[in-house]
Amino acid sequence: GETVTVQELAEKLKKTAAEVIKKLLGLGTLATINQEVDYDTATLIAGEFGIETELKVAVDKEAIIMAEPEDDLDQMITRPPVVTIMGHVDHGKTSLLDAIREANVTAGEAGGITQHIGAYQIEHNGKKITFVDTPGHAAFTAMRARGAQITDIAILVVAADDGVMPQTVEAINHAKAANVPIIVAINKMDKPAANPDKVKQELTQHELVVEDWGGDVIAVPVSAKARIGLENLLEMILLVAEVHELKANPDRPARGTVVEAELDKGRGPVATVLVQNGTLHIGDTIVVGHVMGRVRAMIDDKGRRVKKALPCTPVEILGLSDVPEAGDILVAVEDEKLARDVAEKRQQRKKEEALKSNNKISLDDLFKHI
Ligand code: GTP
Numbered sequence: 419g420e421t422v423t424v425q426e427l428a429e430k431l432k433k434t435a436a437e438v439i440k441k442l443l444g445l446g447t448l449a450t451i452n453q454e455v456d457y458d459t460a461t462l463i464a465g466e467f468g469i470e471t472e473l474k475v476a477v478d479k480e481a482i483i484m485a486e487p488e489d490d491l492d493q494m495i496t497r498p499p500v501v502t503i504m505g506h507v508d509h510g511k512t513s514l515l516d517a518i519r520e521a522n523v524t525a526g527e528a529g530g531i532t533q534h535i536g537a538y539q540i541e542h543n544g545k546k547i548t549f550v551d552t553p554g555h556a557a558f559t560a561m562r563a564r565g566a567q568i569t570d571i572a573i574l575v576v577a578a579d580d581g582v583m584p585q586t587v588e589a590i591n592h593a594k595a596a597n598v599p600i601i602v603a604i605n606k607m608d609k610p611a612a613n614p615d616k617v618k619q620e621l622t623q624h625e626l627v628v629e630d631w632g633g634d635v636i637a638v639p640v641s642a643k644a645r646i647g648l649e650n651l652l653e654m655i656l657l658v659a660e661v662h663e664l665k666a667n668p669d670r671p672a673r674g675t676v677v678e679a680e681l682d683k684g685r686g687p688v689a690t691v692l693v694q695n696g697t698l699h700i701g702d703t704i705v706v707g708h709v710m711g712r713v714r715a716m717i718d719d720k721g722r723r724v725k726k727a728l729p730c731t732p733v734e735i736l737g738l739s740d741v742p743e744a745g746d747i748l749v750a751v752e753d754e755k756l757a758r759d760v761a762e763k764r765q766q767r768k769k770e771e772a773l774k775s776n777n778k779i780s781l782d783d784l785f786k787h788i
């Protein structure tokens with residue numbers, strides 16, 4: 419029949435594991451936290467606590483691993499902002515990211531291997547900023563659909579010679595829907611045709627009124643090509659970050675989001691993960707979407723092997739049993755069996771869904787041929 423671990427039972431009854439173990443001892447059973455107890459015993463224990471309601475042993479293991487622990491305010495530290503660059507095609511998102519990164523490569527790193535991973539961290543005036551390269555709006559939408567919220571600040575890149583375009587509007591809507599503050603980077607200011615006033619005018623049509631026009635939207639003129647205004651942009655990012663008082667707790671199991679993942683020929687499944695809260699350590703048992711694993715190695719955005727990743731640090735991780743998807747949420751789980759159960763359940767669900775959509779396609783095909 420169904421069983422439940424002492425830990426799960428405790429969660430279900432809103433008691434500590436120690437309290438449950440004590441009750442079990444009272445019933446003559448010496449149990450550990452990971453021990454399985456059967457339905458009858460679980461019901462008995464619930465009764466011991468005076469809990470009348472019928473106990474459903476099929477605990478929601480997924481809910482247990484996904485539950486956000488309440489953070490102790492004393493343990494919270496200021497964390498770097500996570501910044502996403504958005505905007506219309508060819509307005510210079512990648513160029514701007516590259517320019518910022520190059521301008522902030524310290525002497526020690528120069529000449530070293532700079533990995534291209536989907537996210538990187540820089541330091542400006544002693545403060546860190548994490549940048550995430552969104553591979554396009556589709557990926558951003560997919561991430562949001564999965565409930566992954568990774569961005570604290572959105573940089574909206576608008577080319578000064580082109581102005582607000584359809585994907586600019588899309589980006590504005592995404593940022594607004596996600597309730598993320600927007601900083602406008604008016605790019606390509608080096609071009610003779612640059613017309614920042616026209617950009618500002620067009621932005622007002624989308625309820626973005628820049629500061630020098632009496633609004634509250636920060637707009638920074640920049641040129642990724644001529645390396646103009648980059649310092650100013652970084653200053654503004656740090657300013658907005660400070661206002662939002664971004665905090666994280668490094669003393670809890672890690673939680674993060676997959677930015678990108680692939681199957682590497684030599685290294686097996688590799689995922690670039692942005693750790694958002696807690697600290698990820700080598701050896702941690704993790705569940706990433708439908709994939710389970712144990713962190714075997716971590717590589718930072720400068721290609722260095724690291725032993726741990728603090729909040730808002732992007733790292734590549736090795737040691738997964740399969741390739742997860744961008745937008746999947748990573749959680750470090752102490753109970754390995756619990757991790758395995760959840761991953762297996764998700765794999766099962768994924769298979770069932772794939773089967774369902776396959777059936778649908780074949781049905782459609784069938785009708786097409788009639
Ligand atoms: P997608 O990823 O395709 O959406 O484009 P993107 O927004 O990443 O633009 P990207 O950085 O690839 O730049 C597009 C083109 O604009 C390239 O030819 C760049 O060299 C050029 N470009 C980007 N920034 C500037 C700039 O500040 N000034 C000038 N003159 N050209 C720029």
Ligand code: MG
Nearest residue numbers: 510511512513
């Ligand atoms: Mg690009």
